[in-house]
Amino acid sequence: MSDFPPDFGPRLRAAMALHNLKQHELATSLGVSREMVSQMCGGKRLPAKPATLLLRHRFGLIGANYILGKTNVLPSLFSQACVLPCSECDGNHHAVLGSDTCKHCAAVIPEEFRV
DSSP states (O other): OOSSOTTHHHHHHHHHHHTTOOHHHHHHHHTSOHHHHHHHHTTSOOOOHHHHHHHHHHHHHHHHHHHTTSOSOOOOGGGGGOEEEETTTTEEEEOOTTOSBOTTTOOBOOGGGOO
16 A cells, blocks of 8 residues: 555645745755656656655645645645744744744744644
């Protein structure tokens, strides 16, 4: 049984579009060839386990969960309004899609709240 959803390719393409990410840029960040990314986007090839960890790093926990089929909700610009308690930031951290730090005070946001 595969750890990947049958619609992995379309999910990856949607996440890439949200991040305005081109295939060669994703290939560089994953350390794979552009051809492999092209095959993954087309649903002809699935990434190896190390690449799935890099997807999580590149797209954040919520984005990776969408790509890997663990949720059907693709994070969007709504996530820029995601706030968390922060004593250094007038009470709230402000998470930005793909970032692991608050956009105001640069405090590290706990992994489970990253967008």
